[in-house]
Structures are given as C-alpha cells and as structure tokens.
Amino acid sequence: MSEDRRKAGAIEEKRFRLLIDAVVDYAIYMIDPDGTIASWNSGAKRFKGYEEAEILGQHFSRFYTEDDRRAGLPQRALDTAIRDGRFEGEGWRVRKDGSHFWCHVVIDPIRDADGQLLGFAKITRDLTDRKMAEETLKQSEQQFRLLVQSVTDYAIYMLDPQGRLTNWNPGAQRIKGYAPEEVVGQHFSMFYTPEDRVAGEPQRALDTAVREGRFENRAWRMRKDGTRFMAHVVVDPIWGETGTLLGFAKITRDITEATTAQRTLEQTREALFQAQKMQAIGQLSGGIAHDFNNLLTVILGNLEIIRKRAVNEPKITRLVDNATQGALRGVSLTQRMLAFARRQELKTEPVQVAEMVQGITGLLRSALGPSVRLETHFPPGLEPALADMNQLELTVMNLVTNARDAMPQGGEILVSAQAVEIHAQSTLSLAAGQYICLSVSDNGEGMDDATLASAMDPFFTTKGLGKGTGLGLSMVHGFIEQLGGRFILKSHKDKGTTAELWLPVAAASGTTQPQAETQASAPVSRISILVVDDDSLVLTSTCLLLEDLGHKVTGANCAAKALELFSADQPFDLVITDMAMPHMSGAQLAHAIQEINPGIPIIIATGFAERLEGFAANLPRLSKPFNQLNLVEIIASTLK
Known part of the structure; x- marks a missing residue:
C-alpha cells in the first residue's frame, strides 16, 4: 500500500507541476529558506526572461532594483512572510535584459507538519500595463489640476449632487472674493442674488443641467463684498459609469466689462441711428418747406392782387382775407419746419437769459392760468448766452405751454439756468467749452420711454387730433442744434418732465451782432426788372406783383435764359433771382451777371431762409x- 501511495503522490506532484508550468501570466516558483530559487515555471520565464537552468540556485534578490537591494527589501519581504504568515506588495523589478517592470508579489512561507520552515512560495504578476495606465491617468489629473489652478479669468469648481462646493480654483477666488476654506462645503446658491434665490434659480439651473445635459445662462451674481457682476454661467452634470449622478462641473466668467461695452456700443449705434434719422427727416422737411414756401408765395401774391382789385366787393374781400389768414398759418408752419431742418437764418447775439425770461414772465403767467404756479431761479452773475432772442423767447413759451398741457389738474413749473463747463470727454455730444443750461421743469404726467423716444420726431404729438402740429419740440431741437448747443429732454411717467436748452456762452463763442433792421425807403420810380425762377407759378406771381406796382417786368424760367437776355443787351435796372435752381444756382447766376454788368443790383429770393455765403x-x-x-x-x- 505504501508503494501505491508513493506512486499516487508522484502522479499528483507531476500533475501539479504541469499545472504550474501551464500558467504563463504568473511567475510561480519556490525559494529555499535562504532565498535561493528552487523551482521556475513558464510564467516566470516569460516575463522575467530567465531559463530555468540559468536561474535555479540563484538568490531571488537579483530581480530587485539596485536601490531596493541596498535598502534590504528582499530580506524584509521574507521576514514579513515568516512573521505575518504572508507578504504582499507592489514594486519595480528587473528583467534579465535590464528592463524594469511593475509587479504584484505574494510570498507565503512553507512549513512541514512540525512547523519547520521549508522555504517560500512566491507568486509574481506583471502589472506594468496597469501601472503605466495609472501613471498616465495620474499625470493627466495633475496636468488638469494644474491647468484649472492656473486659470484666473474663469471660476471653475465642482458641486456635489446637492449643489455643495467640493473645490475652488484661484479664478473663482479672484472673481467672487472668497478663499477656498470659506466656500468649500457651502451651497452654491450663496452666489445668487436674493431675488434669484427666492425665485428658485439655483435649483432650476441644476435641474436643467440634469434634464438637458447642460445649463447656460447670463445673469447677475454676488461677490463676497456684496457687489454684483454680470456672469456667463455653464453647468454640466458629471455621471458615473453606472449612470449615477456624481455632481456638477461649474464654470463662471465675469462679463461685466464686456456687457457694459456692448451696451455702450448699442447706445452709440442707437444715437447714431437717431441722428441719421433726424438728419434725413430734417432734409426732407427743409425740402418740403422750400416747395411749400413757393406755393405760398404764389397763393399770397395772387390773393393780394385780388384783394386790391376787389376793394369794392365786400363779399369777395372777406373770402380773400379768410384765404390769406389760412395761407399765413402755412407760413408759420413752414417756419417751424425750417427751424427743425436747421435751415433758418438766426440773428445771434448775447442774451441775458434771466432778463429775457423775466421779461416774458407776465405773459407766461397769464397763459398758464390760476392752477399752475410758475417759479424762476437764476444764479447772480450768469453770463450771457449766444442765441437768437426772438427764437429763444418762442422756445421758452413753447416749452412752458407744453408743461402746462401736461398738468391738467394744475401743478408747478420751474424755469432755471446755470453755467456749466463741458469737457472734451463729456457724454453730451457738445464741444468743450462754457454753456448756459436753461431748463423748464414740471411735475406733471411725464412720458413713458416710448413716448420720450419719439417726442422730438416731427409731426409727433400727444395733444390729440387737431390740437397740435407736432413740430414744437422738433423746432426747438433744430434751433438749438443750429446754435451749436443741445436740446435734452428728460421725463419719467407720473414724475414730470425737464427740458434742457444747452446754449454756448457768448463770451466763449464769439458774437454776431444782430443785423440792423432794413428801413423802408420811399417808393422808387418805375424800372425794368428781370425776374428769374424755375417755378413757373412763382415766376408768374412775382411778375404780376411787380407789374401791379407799375414796373416793366421780364421773366426767365432758368439761369441760362436770363444770361441770354443779358447777352441781347436788354436794359435792366434790377434782377430778382431765385436761389435754388437746377444747373446754376441764383448765387452763380448773380456772379455771372456781375461779370457782364458789374453795376446792376441783384436780389436773391429763397424759400430756405438759409445763411448765404461767398x-x-x-x-x-x-x-x-x-x-x-x-x-x-x-x-x-x-436801389437807394
């Protein structure tokens, strides 16, 4: 029986050896109590590189690095296995070719039935690929952490699934003002404004990120010092391999400056658009006024002749007088349109604003009625403004009347002025210099933003059908701009309106003395007159008026025709020419006529009332x- 048992044992040992040799992913071998290698399997040969004949009888420490051998790690591993019954660890080992590999090592002591140490069983697994992957991942994580920690223009941090902060980068500290120890563990809603927290915005951001895979928004956020900044926020959910929500990645950027710059750009564009719109409407209004003046010249001229010839016809004269009054209203309308278009001639002079307002106070109070109180306030020693006295008086009366209409239940109007120095960087679009700001304020109904934006547009009115032309404020705008000043309208619904007239100071801008009024001379004798106008109706009307005065009149419908008449040596005592004509203007025609006949008097007729030059x-x-x-x-x- 002992022989059979011995044979069975031999067969079992052979099978075990075959099993051990069949394992190629593990180095499995035996070590004697002194560390000498007593066996060697195929796995050991595969990743350590030694043949069995080369390695049997060698000390297992040869697989350790030089540093580990000097540190006594091989013996320490055996001592640990004897003491603790097992040694397990990871470390670098050396192949036959000198290359290193990372391995997981297990050493178990082998004892006989009496507890005597027979040696050690050593199992080694090559984990180099895993180690390299871990090192790569670690390096990547370190680089990412370094990158995040280097970013100072963005707040980058993580939230747990409940919204509590788990980390904090320097960018977050710079933008929001908190040190990491102040915020880590706190709920991220602490950065939201009180009104957004009440509205549930923080949780809505997380819910949106979970539901849609991303949340992005621009909104106000709070810094540690309580100030607000405009933030661009992105929140991304972080999912585990099993689909579990691990938390959120949150990136915040301070875009306050960019938002302010964009808003400023938009305001500048809007101001440019408004300026271009007003310029275009002004040119249109000026052109309409010019044509309208031509029509009114014809209408009034013919009505005047009819009135003279029907002096003994009361019924006809009443009709003519009524038509004349209607035409004169049209004259007033064209004057307002020309004022808006800035194509009127202004008689600029130094105007003492306080004295001017005081001079019309009585008239203003009588127009306001008992329910509206008028107050004035002017500082002593106010410098004179450069303005057209008559136009400025009309402007103040216009603004006071508008203020009265805005207070149907009564109220108070304040007319005041102050001296202001404007610097080059001012936002008022005024040239640098000294100005007088004359303002008319009321505590009436005020205007909403939409009404205020259209208030200075021509033909816009809030007074109802038939109660206003809508040219009042646009006329003021054109008049003040033509002086080199600025008209500013400020209003809030139910809080009243303030109209500001910014006028250049006369002493700083130089003055233009008012032209003396032309004194009418005694009627002249009958003369020969050449009338030039490209509008046939105006030409005919002017000729009829002059003929009615007894003059000999010749008409020409263009500058070329007028020059032909002069070339024919026709004797003319006077030329009256329209200013705005095609091909050759009245000024150019006058110059050409003076070249032919230097002494002949020439009168320029114009419907623009613009300042003539040259x-x-x-x-x-x-x-x-x-x-x-x-x-x-x-x-x-x-002719005098």
Missing part, C-alpha cells in the same frame, strides 16, 4: 413767401 452773402435777400410790400421795401433799399 459772393451771395453781400446781396440783398428776399425771403419767401413775400408780399407786395416786401417787394417795395427791398427794391427801395437795394
């Missing part, structure tokens, strides 16, 4: 629409 600036000017008396006066003054 050669034409020295010529008498006849403003359209004109009547027969205007013709008599300007002919007399020109």
